[in-house]
Amino acid sequence: MPTWLMANEKHINKNAKFYLDYGFDVLNIKLQMWQLLLPTKGTQIVAANILKFLEANQTYSPLVLHGFSIGGYLWGEALVQMKSDKKRYQPIADKISGQIWDSLADITQIPIGTPAAMFPNNKLLQTILRSYLVFHMKAFDKIATCHYRKSRDAFFENIVNVPMLIFGSKIDPVATEETLRTLKEHLESKGSKVYWKIWDDSPHVSHLFKYPEEYTKIMTDYLKDMKALPPKSGT
Numbered sequence: 001m002p003t004w005l006m007a008n009e010k011h012i013n014k015n016a017k018f019y020l021d022y023g024f025d026v027l028n029i030k031l032q033m034w035q036l037l038l039p040t041k042g043t044q045i046v047a048a049n050i051l052k053f054l055e056a057n058q059t060y061s062p063l064v065l066h067g068f069s070i071g072g073y074l075w076g077e078a079l080v081q082m083k084s085d086k087k088r089y090q091p092i093a094d095k096i097s098g099q100i101w102d103s104l105a106d107i108t109q110i111p112i113g114t115p116a117a118m119f120p121n122n123k124l125l126q127t128i129l130r131s132y133l134v135f136h137m138k139a140f141d142k143i144a145t146c147h148y149r150k151s152r153d154a155f156f157e158n159i160v161n162v163p164m165l166i167f168g169s170k171i172d173p174v175a176t177e178e179t180l181r182t183l184k185e186h187l188e189s190k191g192s193k194v195y196w197k198i199w200d201d202s203p204h205v206s207h208l209f210k211y212p213e214e215y216t217k218i219m220t221d222y223l224k225d226m227k228a229l230p231p232k233s234g235t
Contacts, residue, residue, distance in 0.1 A: 002029045002071030004103070004205050005036070005117040015066070015208060018216060022232050025060065027053065031074055033118060036110075037136060039077065039147040047077035054092045062097035062228045068205050069113065069175065072104040076151030079159060086159075096160045097228035100219060102167040103175040103205045104183070107148035110137065113174035113204070156186055165195040165222040167215070169202045195222050 001019075003012055007030060016026040029050060035042025054060070067075055082089040105113050111133035115126035137145045158164070164187065168180045177198055184194045197218050202210040223229040 001026055002031075002065075002067040002074045004069035004071060005031060005033065005114060007068070011205075011209075015068075018219065019064070019066070022230055024064070029071070029074065031070060033114070036070065036073075036114070037144060039144060043074055043077050044081075044147070047074060047081060050074075050078055051081060051089060051092065054095075058091070061095045063092070063095045064097060064223065064228050065099040066102070067100070067104070068102045069105045069117075070110075072101055072155060073107065073148065073151050076153075076155040077147070079154035079157070080150050083154060083157075083159060093160050096162055098165070098223050098226040099160065099162055100165045100167070100222070102207060103169070103172060104166065104180060105174050106176075106179040107145075107152050109174045109176070109179070110148070116174070116204075156183065158187060158190070158192060161192070162226065163193040163195060165219065166197070167207050167218075168198045169204070169207065170198060170200050171202075172204045174204050195225075 001012070001016060012028055016028065019026050027050075029046065031043060031046065035046060054063070065075065082093060111130050114133060115129040118129060119125040137148075166180055166184060168175050168177055170177050180198070184196055187194050195218070197207075197214075199207055199211060208215045220229065
């Protein structure tokens with residue numbers, strides 16, 4: 001479960017509870033701001049550690065990805081590494097039976113989403129950070145932005161080749177309906193099935209909290225279709 005930037009433990013636990021009730025173990029992965037800004041010293045090391053963990057725990061099967069916002073970029077970095085050594089990482093890819101992406105943030109939206117996550121109640125600091133991030137992405141292409149693009153390309157390639165379930169909202173300025181639809185149409189053009197739900201008015205990474213019953217039903221139906229859902233724990 002790669003989560004959004006500055007994710008609150010209470011909110012993470014609410015998302016994790018669905019899986020825990022079915023007897024899953026949940027690996028929660030967070031990114032820090034500096035890890036996002038310096039991919040080679042930050043995000044790529046986190047991605048490598050995810051793959052090391054999955055290699056060392058081969059009994060975990062099926063694997064389900066449920067990512068949020070900037071977590072999609074993190075998983076894209078893992079996919080870049082998986083592509084570089086397909087023989088080594090194919091057993092991990094083969095175990096992934098479902099992938100759910102909630103409020104998936106495109107790299108172009110980093111200057112929009114990051115300031116709001118870091119300083120939700122301070123417009124001045126949001127503006128300052130936004131200006132810096134725009135500068136950072138232009139000035140540090142070789143140490144940052146080029147890696148964002150490679151991650152995005154790997155994500156669009158979808159080498160795991162499992163249908164995605166995508167959640168979004170028409171009012172989300174970070175994970176815009178337009179960017180999510182671009183991903184959906186690209187995957188469908190390659191022959192991949194995409195499950196899709198866009199709400200009219202739910203905030204970024206808040207669809208479960210605004211529409212809990214609908215969100216859970218869609219997720220449950222999708223995972224049943226993927227044959228990734230065991231009986232509930234204790235039943």
